[in-house]
Amino acid sequence: MSAENLHVGVIGATGAVGVELINVMFDRNFPVGELTLFASERSAGKTVETKYGTKTVTLFSVEDAKKCDIVFLAVSGDFAKEYAPQIAEGALVIDNSSAFRLNDDVPLIVPEINGDLAKKAKLIANPNCTTAIAAVALWPLHQAFGLKKVFVSTYQAASGAGQPGMNELREGLASGLKGEEIKAEVFAHPLAFNVIPHIDTFQDNGYTREEMKVTWETRKIFGAPDLPVSCTAVRIPTERTHSESIVVETEKAVTPQEARDVLAKAKGVKLVDNPEKLEYPMPINATRQYDVEVGRIRTNLIFGDHGLELFVAGDQLLKGAALNAVQIAEASIA
Ligand SMILES: NC(=O)c1ccc[n+]([C@@H]2O[C@H](COP(=O)([O-])OP(=O)(O)OC[C@H]3O[C@@H](n4cnc5c(N)ncnc54)[C@H](OP(=O)(O)O)[C@@H]3O)[C@@H](O)[C@H]2O)c1
Known part of the structure; x- marks a missing residue:
């Protein structure tokens, strides 16, 4: 994957983790070319203020998420179980839920420890916070x-x-x-x-x-x-x-x-x-x-x-x- 101008999707962009994902990408100068913020019908269509400017929240769909290069999932485990494998057909998915953390074929990564595993995968699990x-x-x-x-x-x-x-x-x-x-x-x-x-x-x-x-x-x-x-x-x-x-x-x-x-x-x-x-x-x-x-x-x-x-x-x-x-x-x- 090219390291420039990536199309990044954040699913669960209005939640506690989603908001921080946007902040951290901006603060670390992650190579975002296009940013799509997804949430449910509760928030879709609303505008949110972000470090990237005012953004309109998009209603989540697998088709749109698949068009991204990288998708951060910050929704529930049940949501991830249903949609992460489908999105991973088109995008690299980094999932914050517990849904796939213990799957043998899904790396569970803390970059200071085993970041090298990130290069090979299409679906990566982010560990439990504690x-x-x-x-x-x-x-x-x-x-x-x-x-x-x-x-x-x-x-x-x-x-x-x-x-x-x-x-x-x-x-x-x-x-x-x-x-x-x-x-x-x-x-x-x-x-x-x-x-x-x-x-x-x-x-x-x-x-x-x-x-x-x-x-x-x-x-x-x-x-x-x-x-x-x-x-x-x-x-x-x-x-x-x-x-x-x-x-x-x-x-x-x-x-x-x-x-x-x-x-x-x-x-x-x-x-x-x-x-x-x-x-x-x-x-x-x-x-x-x-x-x-x-x-x-x-x-x-x-x-x-x-x-x-x-x-x-x-x-x-x-x-x-x-x-x-x-x-x-x-x-x-x-
Ligand atoms: N909080 C933490 O400290 C923490 C730490 C590590 C991992 N996690 C994990 O990260 C995930 C998100 O946690 P959170 O604390 O950020 O939760 P949260 O604050 O409740 O946010 C949930 C987000 O998911 C969205 N959402 C819910 N149903 C959806 C649907 N059907 N389609 C699209 N978007 C939907 C919500 O959007 P709406 O605005 O549309 O409702 C909201 O943006 C969870 O799996 C959690 O276990 C959390």
Whole structure:
């Protein structure tokens, strides 16, 4: 594919991920020759302000999407299952949903780790947001010290549930401050002034699907099918950027300083680890940043010199979705 003047389609262009896809392409000077913004009949015909100017939203059709060179899909998994293979007959499809992530013939890509896979495919899966953010921090540690076990606990923002999730949090906060009832339609319970240890559906093993995605997808991205990874995923009342507390047991002995030295050089990572200056990863700082912040690095009390604790914060609409997707597109034309 020529790297110039590409016809790019964004399906789901009015959603939380779609809006960021447009911003990231513009900010990274992605070679967009023509941009078509697709959505459902709810938004078709409306105009939206973008960094590329005022654009009219087009009603999605497979025929029109197939005419693009690259199509970013930012709709549901069911939508992707139905339409991605058809669109991929004409365009390179980069899908943000979970529909194809575990298919053997579909690469699941975090460009810092396995970007080389982007050149061969017609359909590429973008990983789960929590997984992508953790992977950027864990991969350099895996290469340097070998990961033996990984335990993740997450603190996930409302926008992980898209624009409706953000709206419900804002409305809930306003209602709560007025002493009114806080409604819960997007989330299983009121999110404002609460934390909810439940994201996606419960599985037979007691984990949620969001938690199992971290296990399944990390193994696939790392090419480590037996890596023990366990996660507890929790929704918290922040608007944007997921944080994660991560404990690892390592094959080789490791000191916090050795881990910091590795992470300081790692692509996509910003080391923020000066507790004495009150500097550590936080959503308020990591929001709208491309890099994933990593800090609070210390020797884990249980695994001793073969274990680490760390805290990460990454903008899940960027590295967990739009940025990673555009990086995949960049890798595909490099
Ligand atoms: N939010 C995150 O942090 C995040 C991170 C990683 C991956 N993802 C995944 O990315 C995808 C999009 O998530 P989101 O958070 O951006 O959701 P969202 O804010 O709810 O946006 C959904 C988008 O899909 C469009 N859409 C819905 N039905 C459609 C149809 N039949 N035809 C065409 N467009 C349709 C909507 O357009 P209308 O304006 O017409 O309704 C809207 O633009 C999901 O698969 C999600 O799991 C999300």
